[in-house]
Amino acid sequence: MVSAAVATTANAWQILAGVADPEIPVVSVVDLGIVRAVKVSDDQRRVVVTLTPTYSGCPATEVIAHDVREALTTAYDEVVIDVQLSPAWTTEWLSAGGREKLRGFGIAPPNGRGVTADGRKSLPILEIGRPERCPSCGSTQLDELSRFGSTPCKSLWRCEDCREPFDYFKVH
Amino acid sequence: MCLMVLPTSDQAPLRDVATVADCCLIASHRLAEWVSNAPSMEEDVAIGNIALDLLGQARGLLSHLGDEDQLAYFRDAVSFRNPVICELPNGDFAHTMLRQLFLDVWLEQVWRAFAASDDEVVRGVAEKAIKENAYHRRHSSSWVVRLGDGTDESHRRMLAALDELWPYCWEIAVDGWYDEVVFVLNTATLPTPAPPHADPQQAPRVDHTVHLTELLAEMQSLARAHPGASW
Numbered sequence: 561m562v563s564a565a566v567a568t569t570a571n572a573w574q575i576l577a578g579v580a581d582p583e584i585p586v587v588s589v590v591d592l593g594i595v596r597a598v599k600v601s602d603d604q605r606r607v608v609v610t611l612t613p614t615y616s617g618c619p620a621t622e623v624i625a626h627d628v629r630e631a632l633t634t635a636y637d638e639v640v641i642d643v644q645l646s647p648a649w650t651t652e653w654l655s656a657g658g659r660e661k662l663r664g665f666g667i668a669p670p671n672g673r674g675v676t677a678d679g680r681k682s683l684p685i686l687e688i689g690r691p692e693r694c695p696s697c698g699s700t701q702l703d704e705l706s707r708f709g710s711t712p713c714k715s716l717w718r719c720e721d722c723r724e725p726f727d728y729f730k731v732h
Numbered sequence: 733m734c735l736m737v738l739p740t741s742d743q744a745p746l747r748d749v750a751t752v753a754d755c756c757l758i759a760s761h762r763l764a765e766w767v768s769n770a771p772s773m774e775e776d777v778a779i780g781n782i783a784l785d786l787l788g789q790a791r792g793l794l795s796h797l798g799d800e801d802q803l804a805y806f807r808d809a810v811s812f813r814n815p816v817i818c819e820l821p822n823g824d825f826a827h828t829m830l831r832q833l834f835l836d837v838w839l840e841q842v843w844r845a846f847a848a849s850d851d852e853v854v855r856g857v858a859e860k861a862i863k864e865n866a867y868h869r870r871h872s873s874s875w876v877v878r879l880g881d882g883t884d885e886s887h888r889r890m891l892a893a894l895d896e897l898w899p900y901c902w903e904i905a906v907d908g909w910y911d912e913v914v915f916v917l918n919t920a921t922l923p924t925p926a927p928p929h930a931d932p933q934q935a936p937r938v939d940h941t942v943h944l945t946e947l948l949a950e951m952q953s954l955a956r957a958h959p960g961a962s963w
Contacts, residue, residue, distance in 0.1 A: 597789060616860050617788025641850040645792070645856020648863065674863075706774035716774065732863050 568600045572607050579631045582623045582678065583711045586665040590622055593653025596644055599641035606638040612649045614732075650674035651732045655722065668695050668728040691728040694719035734831055746896035749854060752842050753793035754814035757804060758944070759835055760786035761951050762822055776912045778871060782832070785864040792857035805955035809944045817900040819944040826889040829875040833898055836869035837912045880920025890922055901928040 576598070577590045589595055591609075598608040609628055613621045625641050630700035632639040651670040655663075659669035668691030693700050706716040707730075714727040763783035769775045809905040818835065822828050843865055846858035879886040894917070901913075905928040914924050954961065 561863035591872055613860070615785060616792060616857070616864060617786070618785035619784075646852065646859050648856070648859035650863075654940065707867065708774075710777070712781055713783060716777075730867070 568604045571635065572598045572600055572609070575635060576609070576628065579624075579627050582620045582627070583713075584662070584665065584667065586661045587658045589628060590659060591655045591658030593655065593658075594624070594649060595628075605636060606640065607632055607636040608640040608642055610642045610644050612647075613645050614649050618712050620711070648711070649732070651729065654729075662729055663695050666695050666726055668692065668717070668726060670729045670731045672731040674732055684714055691717055691726075694722060694724065695725045695726050697722040724732050747826045748813070749846075750797060751795050751813040751815070752839070752846070753790050753797065753803075755835070755839075756786040757794070758812070758814045758818040758947065759832075760784075760790060761947060762818065763828070763832070766825075766828065779893070782868050782871065785861075785868065789857060789861045789864070790842065792853070792860075795816065796853045796857075801955065805952045809940050809948055812940065812944060812948075813898070814944075815903040816938060816941060817897060817904065819941060819947055820900070821899075821943055823828035823893065824889055824941055825875075826879050826886065827893040828896075828954050829872050830890065830893040832868065832872035833876050833916060834897065834901055834904060834913065835925065836865055836872050837909055838906060839865050840869060840912075841855070841906045841908060876916055876922075877920040880917070881920045890920065894922060894925065898925050 563587060568611055572574050573590065573595075576595055577588050579589045580591060581587050581592055592614065594612050594614060595609060596612050597608075599608040600606070609632065611628065615621075625643075629639050629641060652674040654670065661671045671690065671692040690704065691702055694702060697719060701720035703718045703720055704715065705725065709716045709727050713729055713732065715730050716725060717724045717728050760783045763779050763786065767776050767783070770779055790804075791800050794803045797803060813837075817831060820831070839861070843858040843862045846854050847862060849855045849858065849947045876890065880890040881887070901909075910927050918924060
């Protein structure tokens with residue numbers, strides 16, 4: 561039998577799964593992997609959500625905290641948002657479903673392992689990482705246009721076959 | 733003010749949280765000056781992104797040291813701790829990219845040291861920043877190589893930038909910095925300068941230049957004219 565507290569924690573997660581990322585509304589904050597913990601009090605009135613920001617300067621961070629609070633206020637008397645910086649967010653935490661949703665939205669999901677805090681994994685100049693295939697036509701003939709894109713988490717690419725430019729969610 | 737001293741060589745005396753916070757803030761402002769003036773639209777976007785990361789890093793540290801707005805907007809130049817190289821005017825694109833390389837290599841060392849801090853917030857900001865900095869560094873080093881090993885004109889401009897910026901590098905030349913920088917310079921077919929040093933006869937020894945005062949006059953004017961403004 562599932563205890564009441566566990567059931568309401570699941571309920572909180574379900575609410576959070578409906579909170580969209582403000583920049584990429586097709587994925588939820590849960591898909592992004594930025595919700596690190598959810599704790600509901602024994603009397604089920606209070607919920608504590610632990611969020612880890614994606615990028616230091618990402619303007620979406622404050623909007624996300626606001627949206628999470630709004631969504632949970634419908635079910636709980638008190639909503640506490642706890643920001644946890646360490647361990648740092650990594651694209652390893654994107655859900656499998658989130659990756660598919662990105663692809664469906666025209667954003668190539670990250671391809672490669674996220675950089676860990678102690679990982680000196682690349683030469684300073686050469687290693688860049690690249691999308692696996694074009695999200696429109698599936699071609700692997702791809703060209704990097706810019707390593708930085710319309711939001712901190714993306715870079716800009718173009719497919720050499722269908723000629724469509726597209727965003728690539730960077731490995732992080 | 734919270735002082736957190738990093739392990740350093742003798743030539744890099746001020747390596748604390750306030751120094752790094754101010755460096756990120758001032759470097760971010762200088763980069764933001766390029767937005768809409770960069771050589772291409774993609775470069776506007778890239779520089780804007782890097783400036784935003786640096787601003788976020790500065791905010792993380794400044795808000796840990798006190799009230800971030802108070803610290804950013806209501807201090808005068810004399811209380812800023814950033815290395816002088818951050819505040820120099822942008823110059824041409826070669827100048828900006830070379831300075832960014834110097835700062836990125838320094839910050840990489842800084843963030844690695846901070847990531848081992850006992851302070852939870854400093855450690856958290858650093859863990860995030862290490863990854864962001866890796867992208868910045870790839871960007872700056874690839875531009876330095878492209879311009880240094882480019883046309884006669886771009887090579888000449890890189891040489892001029894190196895001449896101008898090198899005397900300021902002693903402040904950021906932590907252990908390991910020189911070798912990393914020389915590797916990129918050599919890949920860019922640029923000469924190997926002598927290791928930076930704090931010899932008062934040869935290096936500029938000023939706490940700040942007038943350029944910081946001018947930068948702050950612009951950056952702080954809105955907050956000072958309308959204290960507490962928000963939008």
